[in-house]
Amino acid sequence: MSGNTLRTVRFYEEAGLLRPAERSEGGHRLFADRQLQRLELVTDLRAAGFSLEEIRDVLEAKQRATSGSEAARELVRRLDRHLKRLRGRLGLLERLVRDLEQARRVLARCPHCGRVDFSPERCAHCEHLRAAAGEGGLPAALKVLWNLEK
Numbered sequence: 001m002s003g004n005t006l007r008t009v010r011f012y013e014e015a016g017l018l019r020p021a022e023r024s025e026g027g028h029r030l031f032a033d034r035q036l037q038r039l040e041l042v043t044d045l046r047a048a049g050f051s052l053e054e055i056r057d058v059l060e061a062k063q064r065a066t067s068g069s070e071a072a073r074e075l076v077r078r079l080d081r082h083l084k085r086l087r088g089r090l091g092l093l094e095r096l097v098r099d100l101e102q103a104r105r106v107l108a109r110c111p112h113c114g115r116v117d118f119s120p121e122r123c124a125h126c127e128h129l130r131a132a133a134g135e136g137g138l139p140a141a142l143k144v145l146w147n148l149e150k
Helices: 007-012 033-047 051-060 067-109 122-127 126-134 140-144
Strands: none
Touching: 007 033, 033 051, 033 126, 051 067, 067 126, 122 126
């Protein structure tokens, strides 16, 4: 239901992030809907780059507190820190997507290059690449991937 493998679910259970409600007669773990939601959050946080320790820290913040207001303040503090980091990653990912999309647009025209004397070194002198460079410069990723600048 979560898209995770059985091995992953077991791993999260062993790490203390999930708790099955009970076991079937055949020994299968049975989870409540709330644990499925927890698993989905854990899965998303892992995909976003959170460590197991960071996830556990956020999930257990309420239980460690002595009052509701203390729990809320601590969780807000932790979430602020994680949101700042995620926003930084988001900015990086957005820049990388733009650069790779630009590189792809330029390279998408290259399969039509019919030069029989093709060699990687000649790409630096290609009219198509020079024109693309004149339209605002070549994307940084393309320069690296296509070995265009020394």
